[in-house]
Amino acid sequence: MADITLNKIYVKVWRQNSPKDSGRFETYEVENISQGSSFLEMLDILNDNLIREGKDPIAFDHDCREGICGMCSLYVNGRAHGPDRDITTCQLHMRKFKEGETITIEPWRAGAFPVIKDLIVDRTAFEKIQQAGGFVSVNTGGVPDGNAIPISKVDADEAMDAAACIGCGACVATCKNSSAMLFVAAKVSQFAKLPQGKVEGARRAKAMVAKMDELGFGGCTNTGACELECPKAISISHIARLNREYLVAKLAD
Amino acid sequence: MSKGSFLNASIGRKFLMSITGLFLIMFLMVHMSINLLLIFDDSGDLYNIAAHFMATNPLIKIMEPILALGFVIHIAWSLIITYQNMKARPVNYAKTEQGINSAWASRNMLILGAMLFIYMGIHLANFWWKMKFAGDPLLEHITVKGVEMENAYALVSELFKNSVIFSIVYILGGWLLGLHISHGFWSAFQTIGLNNQIWRKRLFIVAKVIGWIFTIGFGIIPIYFMIKF
Ligand code: HEM
Ligand code: SF4
Ligand code: FES
Numbered sequence: 499m500a501d502i503t504l505n506k507i508y509v510k511v512w513r514q515n516s517p518k519d520s521g522r523f524e525t526y527e528v529e530n531i532s533q534g535s536s537f538l539e540m541l542d543i544l545n546d547n548l549i550r551e552g553k554d555p556i557a558f559d560h561d562c563r564e565g566i567c568g569m570c571s572l573y574v575n576g577r578a579h580g581p582d583r584d585i586t587t588c589q590l591h592m593r594k595f596k597e598g599e600t601i602t603i604e605p606w607r608a609g610a611f612p613v614i615k616d617l618i619v620d621r622t623a624f625e626k627i628q629q630a631g632g633f634v635s636v637n638t639g640g641v642p643d644g645n646a647i648p649i650s651k652v653d654a655d656e657a658m659d660a661a662a663c664i665g666c667g668a669c670v671a672t673c674k675n676s677s678a679m680l681f682v683a684a685k686v687s688q689f690a691k692l693p694q695g696k697v698e699g700a701r702r703a704k705a706m707v708a709k710m711d712e713l714g715f716g717g718c719t720n721t722g723a724c725e726l727e728c729p730k731a732i733s734i735s736h737i738a739r740l741n742r743e744y745l746v747a748k749l750a751d
Numbered sequence: 752m753s754k755g756s757f758l759n760a761s762i763g764r765k766f767l768m769s770i771t772g773l774f775l776i777m778f779l780m781v782h783m784s785i786n787l788l789l790i791f792d793d794s795g796d797l798y799n800i801a802a803h804f805m806a807t808n809p810l811i812k813i814m815e816p817i818l819a820l821g822f823v824i825h826i827a828w829s830l831i832i833t834y835q836n837m838k839a840r841p842v843n844y845a846k847t848e849q850g851i852n853s854a855w856a857s858r859n860m861l862i863l864g865a866m867l868f869i870y871m872g873i874h875l876a877n878f879w880w881k882m883k884f885a886g887d888p889l890l891e892h893i894t895v896k897g898v899e900m901e902n903a904y905a906l907v908s909e910l911f912k913n914s915v916i917f918s919i920v921y922i923l924g925g926w927l928l929g930l931h932i933s934h935g936f937w938s939a940f941q942t943i944g945l946n947n948q949i950w951r952k953r954l955f956i957v958a959k960v961i962g963w964i965f966t967i968g969f970g971i972i973p974i975y976f977m978i979k980f
Binding site: 523573575576577602604607608609610672674675676677679707708710711714715716717718719720721722723726727733734735737738739740741742743744745746748 | 757760761762763764765766832835836837838839840841842843844845846847848849851852853854857858860934937938940941942943944945946947948951
């Protein structure tokens, strides 16, 4: 089936020269976009036009363009990663948009994710939370036998589901409180269910939550928006586990 | 409170909200059960006996300040939490479609709470203040089964019989409460960590049911007096 071509669309995009610049919206016209092209390809075409006109292209993050690295961000038409479920922006296609539509593109908005330029934000805060406890610090020694440590299928599955988090930040971007709870919950959960990770469970939960608070992310009010916008559909049940791990760890202090 | 202390941490703050919230729900369960006596005995005796019991029971005397403290903590921390959460996003989105991924009540707990607070003010002025301090001719002492007591039934029923406005205020109050709790109840369990993939569906339904029980349970009383009298 041949793809329909959008004769003209309008792209209203956030332009900001530097972290200090106050920024503003600019609206651009883009013509002849196939609905089969990806959203980022549409931005590539727009940027190509801008470069030909001698203007500054729009800065946006991307890398793998296949939904696994988490680099692409973008708040498109009021939703993190745009109008579709369980996808990153690089997996968003132009068939989700209509002829003549004005598409609004904004950077992730959160105090903890300052804008570097245009649509690119600094997500170092996630690295800092990881460095506070998102690892196993015991020496692992030699490779153990495959079945030497029995782990139930249920636990292994839950840990794997949590480990699917790609650190994209959509949870923070979409949360009305800019809370990083889903991200932190995923990182805590992927270890909490496994014997190697359990050992440092209490310390990990306390350290990562303390870092998250320190970096200025908001708190969780259980709206559940993050789970629906997370490209990996990480469940908010992991947030319940994080709360549990944290509260038990604090009670033991 | 030192920096990094439990009550200053995001999860610690929420823990206080959830514990006080669940405590307030328990109180309201008792409160609503007693109120429903209003519509099950038109002589008012049942309700008056219960109200008299609550007013004189020493255990209730102990619970009163604890209840007040529960409200104060719940409200104070709700303001702190909401302020912190707003501060976390210094620049807002120009366009957002939050309605697609979350329920209105879950996003507007402070607004619901603030309206409940106003409602509670009206409610306390209508009944509690008069029963405790100011007095009212309607409260004139009566004798039920040989015990002398205030006629609380008259005070409550006359308000709803005579004022459509107040009746509507109380029906709205019950509805706001139902909305607050339809999110608050399951949210509190999630906050305490007592939730998982299986229980979240159950808690979600229970929260909705409790919300409706409050909406109907409190709302039906003014409706009953408006229609019947
Ligand atoms: C009338 C009785 C009330 C009851 C039974 C009640 C109950 C609850 C419950 C169970 C929660 C959930 C806690 C959690 O998510 O962990 C909650 C949350 C909340 N309540 Fe209330 N509440 C009441 C009154 C109020 C009032 C008067 C206010 C404010 C003026 C208020 C503001 C809030 C806010 C802002 C939240 C959300 C906090 C969050 O999700 O982080 N509530 N309430
Ligand atoms: S939890 Fe989901 S939305 Fe949040 S960073 Fe991980 S993958 Fe992205
Ligand atoms: S560019 Fe890698 S996930 Fe989108």
